[in-house]
Amino acid sequence: MNLSIFFEPLNEDIFALLDKPRTLGAYIGRFTGKFPDWRAADIALIGVNETRGRGEETESEVFPARAVRKKLYSLHKGTGRCNIVDLGNLRAGITLDDTYLRLKEIVEILVSHNTIPVIIGGSHDLEYGQYMGYEHLEQAVNMVTVDSSVDMSEDQEVPANKKQLHQILMHEPNYLFSLGQIGYQSYLVDPEVMATFEKLHFEAYRVGEVHRQIQEMEPVVRQADLLTFDISAIRHQDAPGYTPANPFGLTGEEACQLCWYAGLSDQMTSLGIYEYDPEQDGQELTAMTIATMVWYFIEGFYHRKNETEFSSGKFTKYAVAFHDAPDRMTFFKSKVSEKWWMEVEPLSDEKSPRIVPCSYEDYLQAIKGEVPNRWILTQARIG
Structure with a gap:
């Protein structure tokens, strides 16, 4: 499969000052001229500029992943090996549904070849495309989403990024075994939605519970095959690059801790970080927060223990x-x-x-x- 047809190459100008020795920028193979060998990579970065799920057209030329790349590439490489590629920016489909299907196909191919896609940017409804990428596995799938609200509306009038969990629950065939919600804020969630969560025997944790015992989130994340992260789950002081502003939420440090847990998990095979709007991020603080989250995910991945054989002496x-x-x-x-x-x-x-x-x-x-x-x-x- 020629994945390059789905992507736009990166502008080399932004990398001119980033290829310093021992930084990630010196180790990541990126799509500038020749498409990188994703089959041999452990992790593949994917930028997305699809915002129609917010109820607005994708007109901005400011790609969310561009600002994140500038920060991520300048961070020092962690310990151990580093086999990462940057596939560039996803070409949006003619319709929003077309973008979902493109993302589905990309995730499906990468996961099938044991390459972990890390998706950066776009509205949170893109997690529907990320989730559909697991349909080919023909097995039960576990999902965790980190969000200040629960995007499970059935109202046809609301934007797509407020109802993608309902789409996932209604998707046929149904291969979702468990869904975990981390960091929700009760005053942003309809009580009927939480009642539905309870009826379906899903796990949900308020932001206060995360503050008190973040280590209890580790087994929740460890069970997941895919993790999605809405930047609005992070308090505005640590990540101002989203609207509407939210003074409460996770700290940037807690967001990095959750990504570290995800990277460590032998079961985790894709990560999506959504709803970042660089036009709201004048000091590029959110870009730095996301870059650090991705850094911790990568570092966690290279510290995996391969703990899957419970009959062994381990x-x-x-x-x-x-x-x-x-x-x-x-x-x-x-x-x-x-x-x-x-x-x-x-x-x-x-x-x-x-x-x-x-x-x-x-x-x-x-x-x-x-x-x-x-x-x-x-x-x-x-x-």
């Missing part, structure tokens, strides 16, 4: 007995990273048990005789 197995159903819960702790997983028994004998990420707090709750909420939600989804 794990310690713990069994916790109960008086009622379940009569026993099984936990696994990595001897390398000290991360935890738990085995969830299905309600039906026709289904198979599922091992999902959890936290040490879940294990402590179990030994007190309490069934962790994460266990209950997962069992309800398995059926």
Whole structure:
């Protein structure tokens, strides 16, 4: 497949001063003349300037990813190897749906070749195209979105970037197993939407919960195949490049921590960072925040432990007995990273048990005789 037909090459002028030794700019192969060899790459950067999902035309010549690239390329390379390509900027389709389909095809091809797409820019509804890129896997998919609101409106009059989660839930075939929402703010979300989340046994965490215990977000992110990040989830002081302004939200440091978790996860195969508007970012503070988020994702990726074989000697197995159903819960702790997983028994004998990420707090709750909420939600989804 010739992916180059979907992309516009990058302007070499912006890289003239960025190729300093030991910075990322000196290591990333980019599309300026010849299209880079994405098949051999670990991570592929993709810029997007599609904003019709906000209810506006894509007329601006200021690409969100351009400002991010200027910051990202100047950051010093982390430890270990670095095999990254920049595919350039996605050519928007004639219609918004055409752009979704282009993004779907690109994500599908890259994921199939074990290359992680990192999508920068555009409105948050593009996560629908990112999600559709997993349809070819023919397996249940786990998704996490970081957002100050929950974009699940059924109102046909609202912009596309306020209802893409509804599109995902209604998509056929349905291959979504779990959906996690991190950083939402209750006063921005319709209570009926949260009631729907509860009925579907999805996990949702308010921004205050993230502030108090961000480490509890790690197993949520670790379970995901794809992560999407709406910049409006970050408080305006740390990322002013979006509208309307929001004085509350995650800190830039917390956003980087979540991206570090995502990079570390063996299961994570794509990242999308959306809703950045460079025209609202006079000091390029948001560009720097996003660049640092991507840097932490990359650094996390190169620190992966390949912890997927629970029958190996890399794990310690713990069994916790109960008086009622379940009569026993099984936990696994990595001897390398000290991360935890738990085995969830299905309600039906026709289904198979599922091992999902959890936290040490879940294990402590179990030994007190309490069934962790994460266990209950997962069992309800398995059926």
